[in-house]
Amino acid sequence: MGQKVALTGNEAAAFAMRQIDPDVVAAYPITPQTEIVQHFSSFVHDGRVRTEFVTVESEHSAMSACIGSAAAGARTMTATCSQGLALMWEMLYIASAFRLPLVMPVVNRALSGPINIHCDHSDAMGARDSGWIQLYSESAQEVYDNLIQAVRIAEHAQVHLPVMVCQDGFVTSHGLENLEIEPDEAVRAFVGEYRPEYHLLDPERPITMGPLALQNAYFEARRQLAAAMHEAKPVILAVAREFEALTGRSYGFFEAYRMADAELVAVALNSTAGTLKEAVDELRRQGTRAGLLKPRVFRPFPWEEMADALTRPGIRAVAVLDRADTNSTLGGPLFNDVRAALFDAGRRPPVKNYIYGLGGRDVSFAELVSVFGDLRATARDGGTDTPVTYLGVQPRRSGELAAAGTRRR
Amino acid sequence: MKRKLNGPADRPGTAGPAVVGWQEMPRGCVILNPGNALEYQTGDWRSFRPVWDENLCIHCLRCWIFCPDDSIVVRDGTMVGIDYDHCKGCGICARECPPKVGAIEMQKESGA
Ligand code: SF4
Ligand code: SF4
Numbered sequence: 001m002g003q004k005v006a007l008t009g010n011e012a013a014a015f016a017m018r019q020i021d022p023d024v025v026a027a028y029p030i031t032p033q034t035e036i037v038q039h040f041s042s043f044v045h046d047g048r049v050r051t052e053f054v055t056v057e058s059e060h061s062a063m064s065a066c067i068g069s070a071a072a073g074a075r076t077m078t079a080t081c082s083q084g085l086a087l088m089w090e091m092l093y094i095a096s097a098f099r100l101p102l103v104m105p106v107v108n109r110a111l112s113g114p115i116n117i118h119c120d121h122s123d124a125m126g127a128r129d130s131g132w133i134q135l136y137s138e139s140a141q142e143v144y145d146n147l148i149q150a151v152r153i154a155e156h157a158q159v160h161l162p163v164m165v166c167q168d169g170f171v172t173s174h175g176l177e178n179l180e181i182e183p184d185e186a187v188r189a190f191v192g193e194y195r196p197e198y199h200l201l202d203p204e205r206p207i208t209m210g211p212l213a214l215q216n217a218y219f220e221a222r223r224q225l226a227a228a229m230h231e232a233k234p235v236i237l238a239v240a241r242e243f244e245a246l247t248g249r250s251y252g253f254f255e256a257y258r259m260a261d262a263e264l265v266a267v268a269l270n271s272t273a274g275t276l277k278e279a280v281d282e283l284r285r286q287g288t289r290a291g292l293l294k295p296r297v298f299r300p301f302p303w304e305e306m307a308d309a310l311t312r313p314g315i316r317a318v319a320v321l322d323r324a325d326t327n328s329t330l331g332g333p334l335f336n337d338v339r340a341a342l343f344d345a346g347r348r349p350p351v352k353n354y355i356y357g358l359g360g361r362d363v364s365f366a367e368l369v370s371v372f373g374d375l376r377a378t379a380r381d382g383g384t385d386t387p388v389t390y391l392g393v394q395p396r397r398s399g400e401l402a403a404a405g406t407r408r409r
Numbered sequence: 410m411k412r413k414l415n416g417p418a419d420r421p422g423t424a425g426p427a428v429v430g431w432q433e434m435p436r437g438c439v440i441l442n443p444g445n446a447l448e449y450q451t452g453d454w455r456s457f458r459p460v461w462d463e464n465l466c467i468h469c470l471r472c473w474i475f476c477p478d479d480s481i482v483v484r485d486g487t488m489v490g491i492d493y494d495h496c497k498g499c500g501i502c503a504r505e506c507p508p509k510v511g512a513i514e515m516q517k518e519s520g521a
Contacts, residue, residue: 099437160436198439208440220431221438227431 002180002247009172012140012179013079013105013165014039016147018049019187022103023074023194026054026065030084031117032169033107037079059084063091070100071209073199075151077102081169082109082123089127095162096131096225098209101154101194102162104132105147108270108323109169110359118360119169121269125324125333131225133163133232134299136269138255141179143167145249146296148182151191152239158231168271170360182247190246229300236297253302255294256309258284262291263314264375265349267338268321269295272356272363276321279368289314290372295334303341310338311345316379318351319371321391325355331388350378356391367392451478455498457515459491465512472502472513 007015013036017025025044027037044053054069056062062078070076080088085106095102106124110116124134135150137143143165150163167173182190198207213221233253240251255273258280259265266276273294283290293309295302310318320339322332330336331353342348354371357363371391435441468488473481480496482489491502503513 097437098439197436198441205441206443208443209437211438211440213438216426216428217434217438220427220429220434223431224434224436224438 002182004178005181006176006178007140007144007181008035008174008176009137009140009143009167010035010107010174011039012144012177013107013147013167014043015181016144016187017077017079017105018043019182019184020075020077020103020148020151020191021049021188022051022077024052024054024066024069024076025078026056026062026069026076027078028056028059028062028080028084030059030081032109032173033079033081033084033105035173036105036107040079059087060091063088063095066102067091067095067098067100070095070102071098071199072201073194073196075155075194076100077104079105079107081107082111082117085123085127086111089130092127092130092132092162094210097221099160099225099228100162101151101160103147103150103154104162104164105143106164106166107169107173108166114359116359117169119171119271119323120358120360121166121323122325122358124164124166125326127164128299128333131161131229132299133159133161133229133236134297135163135165136294136296136298137165137167137172138271138273138294139179140167140172140175140177141249142296143172144179144181145243145247145251148187148190149236149239149243149251152242153232153236155194155196156232156235156239157197159228159235161225161228161232166270171271180247180249186246190243232300233297233302236300251296253295253297253305254309255292255296257292257294259291259293259309259312261289261314263289263316264319264372264379265291265293265310265315265317266319266321266368266371266375267293267295267310267334269298269323269334272321272323272368275363275365276368279365279372282365282369283372288372288376291315298334298337301337301341303337306338307341307345310342311348313347315349317375318349319354319375320351321354321356321371323355323357325358329388331355335388350382351387352378353388354391355388361392363392450494451497452480452492452494455493455496456518457498457500458493458518459496459498459500459502459513460516461488461491462512462514465510467507467510467512469507469510471505471507475501475505477501 029037110120111122135146146165154163244250280290320335335353480492506513
């Protein structure tokens, strides 16, 4: 059914958006997301989509325009990253509170400062509590597949929440990969028509969106949003099953790679999971039972399923890799959620955190293999006296250089 | 006139106990009941209440002119009372009533 093509992660996102053919796209370009908007605007220019493309002066306006559009009942998309996502921040909360099913590719890039344009996850992690569903993608294939599924998840009557589909800036967004795409008609049939129950442009049923909700109503609205996140879990799995029936490609809350008999397990998001698979294979060749758990869904956090997967009796130690820091002194956001998920488990393995790759710092195969070496020692000694390690950060180069630096001043 | 209230349409913008259970609230705190501002009794805010003495009133309608909330009820050119559902207790009417007349006195609301 599917056809093999070579696309970058950004092209895959734009390609999926063309097939989804949303009613409205309001977007602002920002490196490394720019190509998504650029390719999509070509589709608009060439008449290959029916989309109303709204050019705006900032990401705050992009998200505001998207909120207005979705409130009016239109299927709406945008795309951003890094500072752009940060600038959208206050509007992200409005979109989820209005329960608008926006879909947005996010090309993960470090937040300034210092200013940097390369990959890490600090942008999306800054939005993790915003009430948006977050899907993470290892490859261009997953970007494409997640975006198509995101439309169905977002618009599901039980969910009605916005979804961001994350991929690694440059690593995935600009890397050319082979992937399988579906015919336009198949995607259009899969996403179907968007028919909101109520919207602002319905003269038969006038409504008000965004009322002031003070002490007597705000809490109920927030409680309802929390419930929608719960509801999203079975919907995400149901949509994945339907997607698999269409494409043969299977998705869940996370991918378990060589986990069945794994003793030492790494947990990581996005493209680093690809390198980790190589590391796991190499370690297996050397006789180490390594495994990988790659979360696809970070919000809602599938904590029960993750706890089940990570407390299987054979597992002796777990390393959670974070491409973002919480600056709490207790490691990254993924680490904290995974560790909290394991807290109530009767028997739980030691869990270590590795913060890596900030600002696009390359994470090497050798470094990832070394993480499993650490885990072996952790499994043997049992403890985690240093729960958080900064992997691949340059320590002081030498005493002489430091001294030379001092003299120069 | 009391109309059926619909979820947070029942004055979501006020203090006090919850107006609706979170499961019943229309999705996204949407108000499905148009024109329901009519039911919003801003008089709930009041901590002082204007009390009008009909016997002192000379029906000059200064209070009617100055009331910012259209809460002085006038019929056939005559002041007939105060709409306590909407009067917010600002006291402008009491101040504008001619000092020699003093037909409106502000009294503390019980519970305020
Ligand atoms: S107290 Fe204020 S709101 Fe109330 S009737 Fe007087 S002027 Fe109007
Ligand atoms: S201002 Fe005083 S005297 Fe004049 S109409 Fe109002 S209450 Fe009566």
